[in-house]
Amino acid sequence: QLQASGGGLVEPWGSARLSCEASEVASNYDVMGWFRQAPGKEREFVGIFSRSRRRTYYSDSVKGRFTISRDNAKTNMMYLQMTSLKAEDTAVYYCVARLRHTVAYYDHRQYEHWGQGTLVTVSS
Numbered sequence: 001q002l003q004a005s006g007g008g009l010v011e012p013w014g015s016a017r018l019s020c021e022a023s024e025v026a027s028n029y030d031v032m033g034w035f036r037q038a039p040g041k042e043r044e045f046v047g048i049f050s051r052s053r054r055r056t057y058y059s060d061s062v063k064g065r066f067t068i069s070r071d072n073a074k075t076n077m078m079y080l081q082m083t084s085l086k087a088e089d090t091a092v093y094y095c096v097a098r099l100r101h102t103v104a105y106y107d108h109r110q111y112e113h114w115g116q117g118t119l120v121t122v123s124s
Contacts, residue, residue, distance in 0.1 A: 001026040004095045007118030010085050018080040018118060020095030026113055031098040032070060032078045033057075035108050036091035037117075045106040046093070049078065052101050059106070062089075085122045092117040 006018040022032065033048025047058040047068045056068050065084045071077040078095060096111040104110050 001113050002095050002097060002115035004093065004115040004118040007093065007120045009121045009123065011124050012086060012122055014085050014122070015081070015083045016085065016120060017082070018093055018095075018120070020078040020080075020115055022076045022078070022095075022097060024076065026076070026097045028075075029097040029099050029113070030101050031096075031105065033068065033096050033105070033111075034080050034093055035096055035111075036089075036093045036120075038088075038091040041091075043094075043108045044091070045108065046080070048096075048105050050101045050105070057105055082120070085120075087122050090120060090122045092119050 001023040003021045010016045030051045034046040035043050036046050037043045045059050049056050049068045049070050067081040069079050094117045095115040097113040098111050102110050
């Protein structure tokens with residue numbers, strides 16, 4: 001129900017944009033967002049957009065550098081704009097969706113819908 005795209009090789013301090021296309025059902029979900037997993041590490045919260053709360057939430061590690069947006073015209077599309085990329089941002093990025101908002105939005109176990117993941121490698 002979720003299809004992520006846009007990963008690839010990016011130079012340090014460069015930018016990249018990931019896209020997530022949701023099925024018609026998933027596009028009606030309140031929460032859509034992103035997690036990532038670096039090699040040998042736990043899955044990590046990146047950020048979410050909560051339609052009911054009308055706001056985004058970000059992890060401290062990406063705040064100010066990453067921006068999540070949902071397309072008002074194409075409600076099944078979500079984007080992750082990443083700037084000032086660092087080597088430590090290298091990971092497989094997953095888009096996620098959840099029917100309703102939860103205060104534990106940072107916990108990957110709260111999400112029932114996951115995309116297949118797209119790899120972002122930050123390296124010179």
